[in-house]
Amino acid sequence: MSCKEQFMSFFLQLLINGISVGFLYGLSAMGFVMIFKSSSVLNFAHGELLAIGAFFFLALVTWAQLPISIAFLLTLFGCFALGFLIERFFLRPLIGEPLIFVIMLTVGLASMLKGLMLLIWGGNLQTYPDFLPEGLSISWDIIHVPPVYMAALIIGLAFLVLFGLFFKYSSQGIFMRSVADNQKAALSLGVHVQRVFALSWAIAALVAGMSGIVLGIINGINVHDLSSIGLKVFPVVILGGLDSIGGAIIGGIIIGLLETFTGGYLSPSLRDVVPYIVLVFILLVKPYGLFGLKEIERV
Amino acid sequence: MMRKFHFHPCGNYKESYEQETTIFETDFGRLWVWIGLAFLFFLVPFITSPYLLYILNTIGIAAIAAVGLNILIGYTGQISLGHGAFIGVGAYSAAILATTCDLPFLLVLPAAGIITALVGMIFGIPSGRLKGLYLTIATLAGQFIIEYVLIHWESLTKGTMGITLPTATLFGIALDNDRSFFLTIFSFLIMMIWFAVNLCRTKYGRAFIAIRDNDRAAEGMGIPIFKYKLLSFGISSFYAGFAGALWAYYSVSITTEPFNLGLSVEFIAMVIIGGLGSISGSLYGAAFITILNELLRWLTDILMNMGILTDFVMNVAPLREFVFGLVIVLFILLEPRGLAEVWRIIRSNFRLWPFSY
Numbered sequence: 001m002s003c004k005e006q007f008m009s010f011f012l013q014l015l016i017n018g019i020s021v022g023f024l025y026g027l028s029a030m031g032f033v034m035i036f037k038s039s040s041v042l043n044f045a046h047g048e049l050l051a052i053g054a055f056f057f058l059a060l061v062t063w064a065q066l067p068i069s070i071a072f073l074l075t076l077f078g079c080f081a082l083g084f085l086i087e088r089f090f091l092r093p094l095i096g097e098p099l100i101f102v103i104m105l106t107v108g109l110a111s112m113l114k115g116l117m118l119l120i121w122g123g124n125l126q127t128y129p130d131f132l133p134e135g136l137s138i139s140w141d142i143i144h145v146p147p148v149y150m151a152a153l154i155i156g157l158a159f160l161v162l163f164g165l166f167f168k169y170s171s172q173g174i175f176m177r178s179v180a181d182n183q184k185a186a187l188s189l190g191v192h193v194q195r196v197f198a199l200s201w202a203i204a205a206l207v208a209g210m211s212g213i214v215l216g217i218i219n220g221i222n223v224h225d226l227s228s229i230g231l232k233v234f235p236v237v238i239l240g241g242l243d244s245i246g247g248a249i250i251g252g253i254i255i256g257l258l259e260t261f262t263g264g265y266l267s268p269s270l271r272d273v274v275p276y277i278v279l280v281f282i283l284l285v286k287p288y289g290l291f292g293l294k295e296i297e298r299v
Numbered sequence: 300m301m302r303k304f305h306f307h308p309c310g311n312y313k314e315s316y317e318q319e320t321t322i323f324e325t326d327f328g329r330l331w332v333w334i335g336l337a338f339l340f341f342l343v344p345f346i347t348s349p350y351l352l353y354i355l356n357t358i359g360i361a362a363i364a365a366v367g368l369n370i371l372i373g374y375t376g377q378i379s380l381g382h383g384a385f386i387g388v389g390a391y392s393a394a395i396l397a398t399t400c401d402l403p404f405l406l407v408l409p410a411a412g413i414i415t416a417l418v419g420m421i422f423g424i425p426s427g428r429l430k431g432l433y434l435t436i437a438t439l440a441g442q443f444i445i446e447y448v449l450i451h452w453e454s455l456t457k458g459t460m461g462i463t464l465p466t467a468t469l470f471g472i473a474l475d476n477d478r479s480f481f482l483t484i485f486s487f488l489i490m491m492i493w494f495a496v497n498l499c500r501t502k503y504g505r506a507f508i509a510i511r512d513n514d515r516a517a518e519g520m521g522i523p524i525f526k527y528k529l530l531s532f533g534i535s536s537f538y539a540g541f542a543g544a545l546w547a548y549y550s551v552s553i554t555t556e557p558f559n560l561g562l563s564v565e566f567i568a569m570v571i572i573g574g575l576g577s578i579s580g581s582l583y584g585a586a587f588i589t590i591l592n593e594l595l596r597w598l599t600d601i602l603m604n605m606g607i608l609t610d611f612v613m614n615v616a617p618l619r620e621f622v623f624g625l626v627i628v629l630f631i632l633l634e635p636r637g638l639a640e641v642w643r644i645i646r647s648n649f650r651l652w653p654f655s656y
Contacts, residue, residue: 105628
């Protein structure tokens with residue numbers, strides 16, 4: 001293989017890796033954006049929600065020995081209920097309270113969930129049994145996409161389409177959009193705003209659980225790794241715009257590409273900090289991100 | 300010259316602004332503070348065990364940083380998630396100044412504070428354009444960037460190896476035991492509290508509070524809010540740097556490990572649990588979190604030593620994480636104004652007893 005070809009294959013492999021990692025970031029960020037969009041809550045416990053989904057699925061698959069499809073549906077349902085309960089018991093009393101309390105509540109919640117998961121499952125790396133068919137993988141010339149990434153892509157796209165339809169046509173979706181647009185106007189037109197908050201938390205937890213499972217299949221399941229993804233979400237959503245679901249996916253892909261290319265060409269240690277450096281610059285130059293609603297006021 | 304003693308009036312009889320902003324409303328309050336200080340400096344260090352002194356010292360150092368963070372969050376209303384990293388900057392500045400430049404202890408402390416203040420002001424620059432949660436995210440990025448620099452600027456910080464500091468000497472006396480450190484730390488703490496309490500009564504403190512309560516109105520009244528926000532970041536980081544420098548000297552050798560996001564969160568927890576916008580609250584918060592940490596460590600040790608449930612014991616360490624989160628959540632839900640408010644309620648109950656209203 002000539003030098004140029006080697007360079008090209010390295011470049012292509014980084015590109016594919018970046019896009020797949022970035023797509024996962026975007027997928028993880030979707031739930032985060034959903035919560036922010038409807039209730040303006042910055043959720044620091046998002047990584048823990050991912051991890052809970054992954055561990056719940058693990059428990060159902062290995063301990064309860066359920067078939068994959070039933071376990072998957074049960075996990076989604078469990079996450080939905082969990083998100084609902086979190087909103088009902090922790091976030092609802094804080095409606096209208098100062099920002100710092102809301103932020104710190106989610107931080108405290110993150111700590112609680114993390115402690116609980118470590119108590120039950122410990123801090124070691126665990127893996128799912130292999131269940132994805134090998135036929136899903138794509139090999140084309142020098143590029144190889146493992147089946148997990150294809151599964152992630154399919155699940156992710158399915159959820160994107162599903163949510164697109166949900167927000168466009170279902171009454172609850174329209175209520176959610178109206179609350180995101182203008183809370184007071186929605187309230188005065190008879191939208192049950194608190195139910196919308198609860199629903200958006202429930203859906204966000206569901207999406208988070210689903211992303212957690214996908215991440216768990218790829219990297220193995222570890223509380224610390226999964227909860228640190230929750231912090232990676234911040235550069236992604238700021239880049240994409242805090243209240244844009246499509247922006248989350250695109251922001252995720254850009255951040256993923258940035259990470260893999262920095263890791264590949266500059267230095268592996270710089271990889272983890274580069275998204276935050278970019279984050280500061282975006283905040284200084286274009287705080288509402290690529291697709292966010294321009295509502296920043298400068299005083 | 301005889302002066303009129305002040306007691307609790309049976310109503311609001313304040314006639315001037317000085318009376319409104321006075322620190323001690325009654326002479327008894329002042330007397331109690333003097334008694335407390337005498338107790339703290341002349342009795343406590345000589346009767347308590349070294350372990351208890353170690354806890355008190357940790358509380359003292361944490362309290363300095365918590366007071367600083369309260370100026371930023373509680374008074375100016377700017378939420379910073381980078382305080383832990385700023386403490387790290389202070390600790391490393393102190394370590395580098397003490398080892399490579401051979402500066403004396405009394406010079407290292409303020410120098411570390413000033414360096415950290417400058418770093419803090421750099422990371423406060425986004426506050427000129429951002430506020431609320433956008434600023435919080437910017438400081439979160441600051442935390443990660445500083446952490447990265449501390450770990451990877453190896454020629455200066457020796458990376459993960461850490462730096463060992465020389466013994467601090469103050470006026471020719473070596474600070475090599477817990478007692479001498481206790482006296483030093485608490486003298487500095489009293490000075491820092493004195494400064495913070497008085498800062499809040501000046502025009503700077505009033506400007507901070509105005510920005511917190513309504514930044515648009517503050518700008519409209521002619522307060523240059525960017526300048527004051529930067530100043531607040533600077534002062535708060537100075538406190539963090541000072542505390543970090545004391546921490547570095549007290550723990551003799553430092554590594555980058557403790558100065559992570561968890562530390563930042565711990566300090567915000569101190570400020571919230573103590574009470575936002577209350578200097579004394581920061582002390583209660585620092586004491587509460589430090590004692591909670593010690594208690595949980597003690598509990599873990601006891602369970603370890605029992606040795607019956609070895610498998611379970613391995614899993615007790617996360618209990619700390621869980622209880623810590625639970626305490627934050629419970630305080631926010633049940634008493635958002637913190638321990639300072641609890642203490643005020645208890646005090647006024649005593650004062651008004653038996654006719655509580």
